[in-house]
Amino acid sequence: MTESKAEKTEKRLLAYAKAEFMEMGYAGANMRTIAQKAGMTTGAIYRYFHDKNALFAALVGPTADEIMQHFEKLARFQLKMLEQNNKIEELAESSDGLLQVVDFIFSRFEVFDLLINRSAGSAWENYMDSLIEHDLASTQAYLEKMVQMNLLAQTPLPRHLAILVKQSYKQVLEIVASQMSREEALEYMQLLIPFLYAGWSTILRKNTSEEEAT
Template sequence: MQKGEATKQYLLELAKEEFLSKGYSGASVRNIAKTAGLTTGAVFRYYPDKAALFDALVAEAADGLTNQFKAAQNAHFDLIPTNKVNESTDLSTDYLNHFINYIYDHFDAFKLVLCCSEGTRYAHYIHDLVELEVAQTKVYYDRLRQLGVPNRKVSRDVHHMITSAYFTAVFETVVHDMGREDAIEYVNEVAAFFNHGWNGLLRIT
């Protein structure tokens, strides 16, 4: 590894410790530079500002999960023309297990996003995922109704609150530093609870 690249990686490790300890708002590039034995200006030659340091630590993992989440939503729409809508719950659970393993493969990045991101573009990460889910799910069930598959309409406010509760519960695994195996067991129990609730609420027949 070349010296410049090694310095960049070293700075990222120090920045991660600073952000985890103080959060984004409380973190100081000056402290990171001092610990690295560099001037603040030298740090800015590698990363133009504090936001760039944070993004370098979390963007790939956080944006990657968002893109995978969008792909999972599309997969549910793929069930419609093949008359496999009844497999939707199993598909959701399969994706959930994939997501939780992905999150744990990038645990520190998601710890930063969930606990230390106030003041960054990731401050409302869970909310943004919830908004995606609510919007796409409405389209999904509207399409089912157009095809003659009965399901009860649920108000957007109710849908948003339930989805927010579900996503928050899943990400609590990271917030509370739960081990991977315990997290997998926990999210599957949470999913079973919410799936039964949705089926009862929507009255899918």
């Protein structure tokens, strides 16, 4: 279907806006600069987007929703595997899951970059925190299922679990924060995956063994 003039203008505007946000970050980006590069007046931009935040949201919003859905799907899959296999994931399974996350990040790297490194001052600056909070709920549900299945004596304290989940996310998302190439990221994951797996496995198995000892 042929694009209308308005659709072409909006697409061009978003392309220049993305370049400006990538270079200057949200706080430093200037609507007048975006307008000039797009060959428009500043007033013309406001006919498409009522402010800078709306322009930023148009760039990151759809993919941000997709990111949330991806991690929700991954959480459901992990819970299903737990129920079917009656055990926590092995290292190879954890590796596959985290490497899929890496692939997902690199397929949408610019949006991850905008959200993690360049969103300060926008309505999206706490997006990653909200993603972590959402995943914390999924992790809690996973651990509670382990308790129900007698695979775990009790879940860690909520405040401790929140710290562990947040730090795990930060370690994975360091790929974006540090602007790693795909090759660098895969080398990094070869170290990080067994590190995370050993830590979480030790916590969960220690919890169970302590209960059995009593």
